[in-house]
Amino acid sequence: SERGEDAGAANTLVFGAAGAPKNFDPVFNDDGESFRPIRQMYETLVAYKPGTAELQPGLATEWTPSDDGKTWTFELREGVKFHDGTDFNAEAVCFNFDRWYNMPSAAAQSQMIYYGDVFEGFAKNKGDASGDPVYKSCEAKDEHTAVLNLNEAKGAFPDAFGLTSLSMSSPKALKEHNADEVTQSGESFSYPAYANEHPTGTGPFKFESYDKSANTITLTRNEDYWGDKAKLEKLVFRVIPDENARKQDMISGQIDGYDLPNPADYQALRDSGAQVMVRPTFNILYLGINQKNTPELKDERVRKAIEYAINKEQLAKNQLPEGASARYQFVPEETDGYTDEVEKHEYDVDKAKQLLKEAGAEDLTLEFYVPTEVSRPYMPDPVDIAGAVSDNLDAVGIDVKMRQRPWNGGFKDDIQKHGKHDIHLLGWTGDYGDAGNFVGTFFGREKAEFGFNEPKIFKALADADAKVDDEEQKKAYEDAAVKISEYVPAVPLTSSPPAIVVGGDVQGLVPSPLTDERFVSVSKGQS
Amino acid sequence: MLRFTVRRLLQAVPTLFVLSILVFAWLRMLPGGPATALLGDKATPERVAAMNAVLGLDDPIVVQYFRFLGRTLTGDFGNSLITGDPVMEEVSWAFPATLELSVAAMFLAVLFGIPMGYIAARFRGRFLDNATVITTLVGVAVPVFFLGFLLKYIFTQEMSLLPPSGRHDVLIDATRVTGIATLDGLLTGEFDATWDAMLHLILPSVALASIPFAVIVRITRASVLDVQGEDFVRTADSKGLTTQIVRKRHVLRNALLPVSTTIGLQTGLLMSGAVLTEKVFAWGGLGTLLEQAIQQRDYPRLQGLILLFAVVFVLVNLLVDISYAIIDPRVRVR
Amino acid sequence: MTDETATTTDVTGTGSAATDMDVAGADVTGTDVAGAAGTGGGRSADGDGAAGADDVLVTVEGLEVHFPIKRGIVLERTVGYVYAVDGIDLTIRRGETYGLVGESGCGKTTMGRGLLRLVEPTGGRVVFDDTDVSTLKGETLRKSRRRMQMIFQDPLSSLDPRQSVESILVEGMRAHGLDSGKESTRARLVELLDSVGLPESALHKYPHEFSGGQRQRIGIARALAVEPDLIVADEPVSALDVSVQAQVLNLLEELQQRLGLTYLVIAHDLAVVRHISDRIGVMYLGSLVEEASSDEMYAEPMHPYTKALLSAVPVPDPTVEDEREQILLTGDLPSPANPPTGCRFHTRCPWKQDTLCDTDRPELREVGDGHRVACHYAEDIAAGRITRHEVEPELVHPDT
Amino acid sequence: MALLDVRDLSVVFKRKGTRPFTAVDGVSFSVEPGQTVGLVGESGSGKSVTSLAIMGLLPKRGAEIGGSVTFSDTELLTLSDKQLRDRRGRDLGMVFQDPLSSLNPVITIGLQITEVLERHRGMTRKEARVEAAELLDRVGLPDPQRRIDEYPHQLSGGMRQRVLIAIALACRPKLLIADEPTTALDVTIQAQILSLLSELVSETDTALIMITHDLGVVAGLCDDVNVMYGGRIVERAQRHDLFERSRHPYTHGLLQSIPRLNAPRGEPLTPIRGSVSDNIEWEQGCAFAPRCPNATDVCWSEPPELKADDGRMLRCHNPVAIGDAVTEGAL
Amino acid sequence: MSILSTRKAEKIDSLAEGGTSLAMDALRRTFRSPVAILGLVIVGLFVILAIISPFIAPKDPYRPYPELKAELTPSNIPGPMPGFLLGSDQNGYDFFSRLLVGAQQTLFVGVFATLIGVAVGMIIGGLAGAFGGWVDSVLMRLTDIMLSIPSLLLAISIAALLPGSQWTVIIAVAMIGVPVFARLLRGAMIAQRSSDHVLAATALGVKRKTIVFRHMLPNSIGPVIVQATLTLATAIIDAAALSFLGLGDSDWRRAEWGLMLGNAQELLSVKPSLAFFPAIAIIIVALGFTLLGESMRESLDPKNRR
């Protein structure tokens, strides 16, 4: 179509999204589809170096903790303006922190998933907030220095300051568009105008429109951006829920890229001239073990036998995208806390059988809970993966009964709440580069998902989290990793790098392990 | 006619009422729940419980139902869990898309179905008739979504003739008036947008039309055969009327009665088919909303959509009844 | 008839019916219990002198069958009634044939079914051989059906297409415990078939393998199988070819003589009714307008409707046809859902008078020797005091 | 010259998988202007097929028509469909048995009349409407102005039949064929319709073919009567001759087996034995032989010819002796 | 008095009219038509295949084969190789054997979905038809409501409610048929109830139960059988649609065509045959049942009985 062409195909990039965003207020979101446009409009104090989980200056040029880890001082970048023309300064930073802490309604609080994770609670004066808040106060020392006071130290910092949810919004816009007015309506929530129509950050792109009939989100270049301006004039996200449709649109040139292509399509996409960019891995797929229901599973030998029985390499090759690898510990290679010291239980059918025999668990029958209606980077097709795992377990004489539950329709309840399973398939994608974000989440305390109480492990993880010094913390997590590998509370299986695909004429996109791609550096045109 | 219409409308009320109870009960019975759905990846049992409290899902079921009914009656179906938008708003965006697709499909089905059925009947028992019968039966036997894939495969992948999915080219910046893409272009004078929208509409509507087309052909054929044997056609012939008048005024007019009923019945199938077709062609209508809602257990949206589908179904049936009453005077008196 | 007598008859009726039933059940030898039961019937029928003297088998008093017309959106409401049968009194004597004629839709079928309680009467009562049939329920009602049978107009549709003639015939016997043994049942079946003129080989055939006349014979045999006293024949020959019609009519007469049956024959063909009946009742719009013996009805019809009806029947005799003076009725039968006031016939009556006819509903009254007529001016018409005149045809919308 | 001359008309139905069936076999008769000719016979004897063949209304496929049908010197059987349509409704009118199903339920009776007038008399819709109302008035339909806009289901059976008659007579045809026009009606209504028909026919000098199975109807109406059996005419005579001195055993038997209002009561009827299904084929002999009391060997082996006999036509080897004829006529 | 889907209901009712036809007669007419014979041949072959497939399948359809797995990656599914006629499926199983055995499972789903639909529908319709009155009203309102939800939505709703298993699909698909069968049987029964032969039986004093079971039911069953044949076809297609929507039976090991087709949708660009073969199999089988059912319906239609 002619008009499309002179609209400057070179200056507009259309990116296919799998789903519609929930809204555009960073703090009320927790999913990738919402984050993708948000990341182009907003920035955080601390940023991740493109293509890694390492930190680099963001809106803060420096960040320093106090010795006890309870105070963080941020030196802020100068000359930064929000899209509404107001200045970004220490006051704005504190405004944001205070806003989050003082979020007025339970409804709003319930939407702040990441904030809740990191700061563990809200101001007691409002609503009936629960938990012990980590946040204490924020002061603007001067125009460009903000000081954050905490009630306790947390190992998650400073990495967590880079979470997209904790992006900086314009105080003026927040106030003007009633940003806090999240209301509950029926079984769901309504978001205020700020979140829907007036997202205002400091990022290289500005919000232009969200056309719900055409399902497109249009962003335009922020001409007043403090750094290198975006090369694209326009960035369009078009929602195409169907996987195949995305692929076909990509091949036929309707879109310039989309996220998480089906591994099966890599070849076809490449053949069509597109670039399939495989991200560094930052996730883990594991076979969870619940010791509650079947006594045999309390026996370490049985759990080890399970691990020995599984041919992880073959699994990675047969069922997982290219670049996937077998895993023998939960912390990713790139993250502090990874160690070669762990006990490795490599595929060995005989050993597995022998261990089972020793444990007297030769006629083991296990209920294997598998999620359906879901696809995650670490498990593109859970059922097929589970199938291969079952085949492996069958081969050593374990009778596996597969129970399939829809992801949102019972699986998580059955696993995490009721612990109905013996073994299950699940995984995790890291939020930031901290080992605690992986292992702490899994094994930090007793959970229905795993059904064990092993103080040795709980303590090791708690200690590691409390360390403020980076080196000490690293050692502590390595130590915990070894203990976990010996205990086998669950079987790490594989890590699968998610890919992102863009057209052959798209340059400058750096795939990120955190899926934190910023389109500021992207350009389009004949290479 | 007005009384007839009002009566028919009133008749639907109890059905819809019972349906609302069923839909409500059904959703409460589904495993998982809105809270789980809302919280996504981060749904821990504690969070779910807290969320349930916020949402009032721990209230007695009857209380919940009446709250639901009260809101529904004021046209408030709540907000989607996926997008956070009011369901009614989502529907108002998506409805034109589905309407466009369904009307186009029905249009194709009627446009080609009735003449083909008529021709088959006129050549009853001959090759043309048998060929038509078999073709339409094959049409019924092919799953809609598979046909969609096939069409897409042939016309976009292999021949690159038509766009594979969506409603219009992203780069075409059409003004939205009614939300019906093909119409909007005409209204605003953006003819390239209309052309583009039509190209996008072809494959999905053909796929969706396959079953109603087949059914209409068969019903038309059967009905023309029936009417041809009626006494009044013989009377018309005995009056010496020309063949055209006999066919048009006497045969076809009567034969179309059952066909019009069928068209109404097909709307149900059309809605089912739309869910599948929209998925294949990323159409972004109600079917897409529904499919997402089911996968992600978006309760408010599910409730809204199912009731909406039922209401549409009722309305279409009403339209059919009225059209029936227009062509068949016997119905009016009742 | 007063309420008190009605109640007394009722009580004794129920009592004696039970005993009758038992006797009948045990009785395999024959059907001739008529004599014994007859005395009982005579005793209780204390109504109209003349009829009471005879052997009355059935007394119908004020029988009403009103079908509700229902409309409604959520809950159905009754918005009116079809007065299909609207107050009929008649008696049928043992061994006689009572013929019921009238135009289509006047309620003949409903009358016959109401009498057998195949539709629930909404008023009045039917006393069958001292038993008030209207009060019977459940099992007793079912048992009582043995003595009253029915023959249908359409022989094919009244026979279950999936059953062989044998099972069709045995079914009724089994229902009343008459299939005492294999041998005797078989013998009985053959006897039945023989009596209706069908060969034994018919037993294993299915209804569609027979011609119309033969099917009607099967229908008759089915009715006879349970050794009834009364047979209600609803248009038994209307669906048959003229040449076959006579065979069936002869068969009916022959069976009546042989088995002492009592018939209520319903037909719209006056000639057929007259041929077969001893007495005839003429129905118009739900009620009897005239009742008389067969010959008298033909010779001296008194009700204007009967006159018109008789004059309208074409006779296969050119001489008669050429001379016949027809009384042509204008207009159509009014709708039974909305019957005219007063005399139901006044809208079409060529003798209609300005008084009474459109206001008072005439009673069926005795005008001599068992001849009853429901017309205010019957005598005047007979005597020629009133003459015919033109009638403006009334518009009648059929209720579809 | 007769208005209609049917010569050796035969109709054979042929359908795949079934034996050819001869429904009408060598039927010949003629009708003069103003004359009423009856065609009687039991169900399935071929009456309707004969009339449909004359009208050219038999299905084009599956029915083989032989012989000739001459209508005012035109051979109807060889006319093209278009030519036939020009005649039907104008020169030839037809009234069918079932008045409900013979009217189109979804268009007004007015239109169903005016369309003939427009077609054959070149009237405009307006003129036709006026004429239609007059026609309805003539057939005795009360309040024609209003009725003209009503639909068939709003009329009673008798009225519908009047409408059908009005349609058939709209263009003053020279010949009217009435195929059992009163069978679906009650006696009182039948009487109305029959008297209307005979009135109209005599007024307009239209020739009428009256098809019926009711001998009574024929007795009052027809000049000439053809009795059909098994697809052939077995006896033809003037009505007095036929009814007073029927010669064919079938006609005779029919008359004997009908209960009559005017006959003394108590006499048993004399039925014809067997039923129509007991026919043999005409090629093998007389179709009626299996049911005939007079049948002799020749009847079983030689098909009888239709021969003139005593002022009538008769197809019988052993006709009923004249003395045996029914004589109750005198009442 | 009727609600909402009167027309749908009337249509079903009109099908019920065929009930009085004679089974044998109708069958004879049915098998005179070439269309019916074609349908019968397809269905016959399918049933035979379903029965013998486990015995003739060259490989175990429920085991992965190392030869296949050796080459298998998500974007490369091995094609035909010695011993494996059609190569591998996405899990390293023998595709050909699974395709064969698929007949059995598909027949299983189709037959049980139909049987359950027929059984439940017949109970509802039978009760309504036999008792009439308020029982009838209540039950028919219920079916009206079921009819007022587009069929696939109904199935989707039910499938979403139950845990994903083969029986979920079967039950969900069966529910589509329930209102249809209920109406059908009721329509036929009501026609029977006012028919002369039932009246005759009543007049004879035959017991009510006997009348229902000996006269009404047997004479009403014809249209039900026809509808069941047609339902078999749609059941197989609907089951496939549920799989396509990800709502079906999710037993990865079960070889059932609908499931195989549903699971292969994402693999169209890798190995289209994984989708095409099951799809074509489904189409042929559905066509077979449809041909058979339609020609049976045509011959049961009283109008065609001249």
Ligand SMILES: Nc1ncnc2c1ncn2[C@@H]1O[C@H](COP(=O)(O)OP(=O)(O)OP(=O)(O)O)[C@@H](O)[C@H]1O
């Ligand atoms: N079950 C019913 N419900 C409602 N109305 C009925 C019912 N049965 C009969 N009627 C009506 O009652 C009236 C009398 O019907 P009935 O069948 O008794 O007449 P009939 O004299 O036997 O007529 P025909 O000669 O046509 O058999 C008619 O108007 C008919 O429409």
Ligand SMILES: Nc1ncnc2c1ncn2[C@@H]1O[C@H](COP(=O)(O)OP(=O)(O)OP(=O)(O)O)[C@@H](O)[C@H]1O
């Ligand atoms: N279109 C046709 N195809 C085959 N056979 C036919 C067709 N029309 C009529 N027949 C047969 O021809 C024979 C004569 O039929 P016709 O309709 O002329 O009888 P009829 O004398 O008019 O009888 P009725 O009194 O029942 O109207 C019948 O056996 C009939 O089955």
Ligand SMILES: [Mg+2]
């Ligand atoms: Mg009757």
Ligand SMILES: [Mg+2]
């Ligand atoms: Mg005829």
